[in-house]
Amino acid sequence: MAIDFTLAPEHEEIRRRVRAFVQETIIPAVKGFDDEGTVTSRDEYLRVIFELRGKAQAEGLWLPHMPKEWGGMGLGHVELAMVQSEAAKTRLGPWVLNCSAPDEGNMHTLLHWATDEQKEKYLKPLLKGVKMSCFAMTEPEVAGSDPTLIRTNAVKDGDEWVINGHKWFISNARRASFAILIAKTELDVPEGSRGGNTAFLIDLPQEGWNDVREVETMHGSTGHSEIVITDLRVHDSQVLGGRGNGHQLGQYRLGPARLAHCMRWISQAETALDMMVDRALNRYSHGSLLAEKQGVQWLIADSAMELYQCKLMVLHAASKIDKGEDFRTEVSMSKHFVANSLNRIIDRAIQVHGALGYSTDTPLANMFQHARWARFADGADEIHQMRIAERTIAAYRSTGSTNAATGGLPL
Numbered sequence: 001m002a003i004d005f006t007l008a009p010e011h012e013e014i015r016r017r018v019r020a021f022v023q024e025t026i027i028p029a030v031k032g033f034d035d036e037g038t039v040t041s042r043d044e045y046l047r048v049i050f051e052l053r054g055k056a057q058a059e060g061l062w063l064p065h066m067p068k069e070w071g072g073m074g075l076g077h078v079e080l081a082m083v084q085s086e087a088a089k090t091r092l093g094p095w096v097l098n099c100s101a102p103d104e105g106n107m108h109t110l111l112h113w114a115t116d117e118q119k120e121k122y123l124k125p126l127l128k129g130v131k132m133s134c135f136a137m138t139e140p141e142v143a144g145s146d147p148t149l150i151r152t153n154a155v156k157d158g159d160e161w162v163i164n165g166h167k168w169f170i171s172n173a174r175r176a177s178f179a180i181l182i183a184k185t186e187l188d189v190p191e192g193s194r195g196g197n198t199a200f201l202i203d204l205p206q207e208g209w210n211d212v213r214e215v216e217t218m219h220g221s222t223g224h225s226e227i228v229i230t231d232l233r234v235h236d237s238q239v240l241g242g243r244g245n246g247h248q249l250g251q252y253r254l255g256p257a258r259l260a261h262c263m264r265w266i267s268q269a270e271t272a273l274d275m276m277v278d279r280a281l282n283r284y285s286h287g288s289l290l291a292e293k294q295g296v297q298w299l300i301a302d303s304a305m306e307l308y309q310c311k312l313m314v315l316h317a318a319s320k321i322d323k324g325e326d327f328r329t330e331v332s333m334s335k336h337f338v339a340n341s342l343n344r345i346i347d348r349a350i351q352v353h354g355a356l357g358y359s360t361d362t363p364l365a366n367m368f369q370h371a372r373w374a375r376f377a378d379g380a381d382e383i384h385q386m387r388i389a390e391r392t393i394a395a396y397r398s399t400g401s402t403n404a405a406t407g408g409l410p411l
Contacts, residue, residue: 005315007079007082011075011079011082014061014064014073014075014079014082014083015082015083015086017059017060017061018061018082018083018086018087018097019086019089021055021056021059021061022086022087022089022090022093023089025052025055026052026090026092026093026096027089027090029048029051029052030048030049030052030090030091030092049092049095049096052092052096053096053098053129056096056097056098057129060073061073061097062097062098062129063097063098063099063107063127064079064080064083064084064097064099065080065099065104065107065108065260066107066111066127067111070111070123070127071127071128072127076318076321076322077256077259077318077319077321077322078315078318078319078322080099080260080263080318081263081266081314081315081318083097083099084099084260084263084264084267085263085264085266085267085270086267087099087264087267088263088264088265088266088267088268089267089271094264098127098129099260101171101257101260101261102133102134102135102171102172102257103126103132103133103172104257104260105135105253105254105256105257105260106126106133106134106135106180106253107123107126107127108252108253108256108257109180109240109249109252109253110122110123110126110240111123112252113199113240113241113245113249113252114240114241117237118201118240122178122201125177131176131177131178132172132175132176132177133172133176133177133178133179133180134170134171134172134173134176134178134179134180134225135170135171135179135180135253136167136170136173136179136180136181136182136202136227137150137167137181137182137250138167138168138169138170139151139152139165139166139167139168140166140168140226141166144169145379145380145383147182147194147197147246147247147250148194148196148197148247150165150182150183150184150196150197151165151166151184152164152165152166152167152181152182152183152184152229153165153183153184153185153187154183154184154185154198154200155185155187156185156236157233159235159236160233160234160235160236161185161200161233161234161235161236161238161239162231162232162233163181163183163200163208163229163231163232163233163234164229164230164231164232165183165228165229166226166227166228166229167181167226167227167229168215168224168225168226168227169215169224169225169226170224170225170226170227171223171224172223173204173211173223173224173225173227174211174214174223174225175223176204177203177204178201178202178203178204179201179202179204179209180199180200180201180202180240181199181200181201181202181229182197182198182199182200182246182249182250183197183198183200183246184196184197184198185197185198185243185244185246186198186243186244194247194248195244195247196244196246196247197244197246197247197250198239198242198243198244198245198246199239199240199241199245199246199249199250200234200238200239200240201234201238201239201240202232202234202238206232207232208229208230208231208232208233209227209229209232210227210228210229210230211225211226211227212225212226212227212228213225213226214226217373218369218372219366219369219370219373254378254379255321255327255328255331256321256331257378258331258332258334258335258378258379259314259317259318259321259331259334259335261335261339261374261377261378262310262313262314262334262335262338262339263314265310265338265339265342265371265374266307266310266311266314266338268342268346268367268370268371269303269306269307269310269338269341269342269345269346270307271363271367272303272345272346272348272349272364272367273300273303273304273307273345273349275349275353275362275364276299276300276303276345276348276349276352276353277291277300279349279352279353280296280300280352283352290352296352299348299351299352300348302344302348303344303345303348303349306341306344306345307341307345309337309341310334310337310338310341313330313333313334313337313338314334314338316330316407316409317330317331317333317334328387328391329387329388329391329392329405330407332379332384332387332388333384333388335378335379335384336381336384336385336388338374339371339374339375339377339381340375340381342371342374343368343371343372343374343375346364346367346368346371347368349364350364350365350368388405391405392405392406
């Protein structure tokens, strides 16, 4: 069995072009853009980033995750990993290339599940970058990682559905032109059934969709909204993927989306490690550079080993997606491990920087605040651990070996 981690020449060229575009075009243009409110005006902010989007399209670095026939670069998930990791060297990089969450996952979902009419109305504007979207599933009253508990309900009334419910942490809701909303439609299914939910396409703004607030978190205003839905009416043609298929659609969306998060988190972890080493090479204390002290060397070594593991796990999980194999366990493992490694590596980088790392004079403090979110976004650590354990036990019961649950690798 040949195992080759080198990129094909044409993909290596794409990686170099993305890196150059990020370093030479995006980063200089957005320098100082911590959040939208920090620049002179919102108009100026929008002018700069939309101008960057135009340049990305002109450079052929647009929609790396979408097929060429839909205006994308036609990359598989392994190739996408290199693009996402390069783009995420700056916060706005994936957005400039139009491969950021939640739009990226919604594009995949619409491509697979939408009717031709729905693709025309909702997918094409996303691909062109003229509209934005959100995915509304999580609710405050029930565990977000268990969609069988969803309380938002949709009741059929003629050729319409009447929807009532409560959602929160809905990313991008205030900027979105439409939402993919998950609601319970099969009210008589047994508790815990996965066939009770349906996905709806909701045009925004719309009567009955009430944006209550943006939820404040430890890193401030987030763009994650709380929504109260009251007697919202949608036509039956707005059902996405068929009645009762909401759970299946959601899982289809979240698997690759989780891995795309990991690709971007690897970039952040590598940035933190680079900063840690740079600091250690330039900080003198108690008779030597920090890089010469064993305690600091351990922090660097542990971080380097973890980052190596992150990269291998993501590449392997991505290869399974590209081959059409069952990737659920590998993506769960990757999501859990990369999210936790991100937190640990940034924390070590802060420690090596001392008080400077705790300040906002470097990006580490902000990176650490965002990293904490990674451990429950798209499934809390404990849910992934539960599923990994279940599949490991099932593999052993089925074959007498746990090999299938540890990547199915030939060793």
